[in-house]
Amino acid sequence: MKIGLITIHNVTNYGAILQAYATIQALSKYGDVTVINYQKNHLSHHMDLFRFKKSIRGIKMLGHDVLNFSSRSKMLSKFNKFIKQNMVLSEKVKREELLNKIDMGFDLYICGSDQIWNPEIVSSKNILDPIFFLSFAPKGSKKISYASSIGHHQFTNSEKPKVKEWLEDFNKISIREADGRQKLLEILPDKKVQQVLDPTLLFSKEEWLQKLNIPVKQPKEKYILVYSVPRTELIRKAILFFSKKLNYKVYSIDKGLIPMQKVDNQINKAGPKDYIELFANASFVITDSFHGLCFSINFEKPFAAISSKKVGNRQENLLELMKIDDRLMRNEKDFYKLNTNLENVEGQRNILRGLRENSLNYLESSIIS
Structure with a gap:
């Protein structure tokens, strides 16, 4: 065909x-x-x-x-x-x-x-x-x-x-x-x-890595991965809050000239395979991107989904589908309520498997x- x-x-x-x-x-x-x-x-x-x-x-x-x-x-x-x-x-x-x-x-x-x-x-x-x-x-x-x-x-x-x-x-x-x-x-x-x-x-994380021939390896250090296009004020505040709470280095997939505040490693030359590898090895993710959210969920990473407000229906729908809408951060107060560890991993895996x-x-x- x-x-x-x-x-x-x-x-x-x-x-x-x-x-x-x-x-x-x-x-x-x-x-x-x-x-x-x-x-x-x-x-x-x-x-x-x-x-x-x-x-x-x-x-x-x-x-x-x-x-x-x-x-x-x-x-x-x-x-x-x-x-x-x-x-x-x-x-x-x-x-x-x-x-x-x-x-x-x-x-x-x-x-x-x-x-x-x-x-x-x-x-x-x-x-x-x-x-x-x-x-x-x-x-x-x-x-x-x-x-x-x-x-x-x-x-x-x-x-x-x-x-x-x-x-x-x-x-x-x-x-x-x-x-x-x-x-x-x-x-x-x-x-x-x-x-x-x-x-x-x-496709599962393992299938993604296998299809793109990305080796499974232990990262040199634990890091928070930030993936945001608009660089909103709430994203900036989330970086400050979670980097202090977790004490991890901050990596950012960001094509801008100047890194955001508190970013230790700005990755502005990343290709699609680099993107997958960075998500696969992250210890925590901060993102306001729909596909950033997809890979965080699929690769079983603890994450903070930063609200895109008026254009956030795509985020909200996926989080509701996965029954984890408590991970959506609409304001700074939500940062304090978020569990920075994964909860009910097997349950999430079963929901995604069924969908x-x-x-x-x-x-x-x-x-x-």
Whole structure:
């Protein structure tokens, strides 16, 4: 079977790259998987050595990349190497080519995971992209969504008819968050919409290390791993609090020029494999990232999930699913209540195992039915 996957695959976001990799791995059991190499500048420009847009923010970004040239070039090299080694890409295709219904010869078209249905993520103008709804697939093609995400976006009255049109002929629809499922059911009341796990959670820690050939080794020292993109004030306070409480060194996966306060080791050249290894060897994690949370849970690490507030539904949903929503830190007072050790490890393992089995079974039934 020839499987065509559309996802977010050409960015320097660790979660995006690793979810794409995990989706490919899960699908490869059923056939040859090709990532449709959709060239959307809003996303792919993140892979440019020097990023620039005609705006104040764009000028600042360019200045950052120039000053950070050495680290950024090494980081990009690792991302490009990872993609080349682990993904089969189609020829580069643009939006116009896809919308003209070019026949790519796939037996199955699949979209997901990540926030492909959130216009704030995939478009500079906050516009839904029909490509991520497989609108380009030839009529009568088998179409599946696996763990697609709407994020925190609320579909407008003008968007809802488009979403309905694009999804009506899907054979199977699954989504990552419970609230996203409800949003789709309101638009498509006659459709079955399944909630499933993010693909990064479909494989255990041992499987991740084995697949990427990462050796299991004892770290030189215990460390707190910090993974945060926006560097919020609450993240900074969490670093100060937990580094003092645990007395561990602080490592940070951070592409910025200057490390945050109290960070002992800023890792700004990390590639996807480095990211996995750093999570695997951490003694405690502080993160406000959804995928940072996924790997903390999957790798059985004690962690503090720092609330992303208005855009935190993805975090909250996963924590509720795992029955550990007490690990969500909404303010400084929550720091004092958090148990910095793992609790009920076997119970958590069983919950994740059950969710993983259900998701894998759903994926298989969607493909072979």
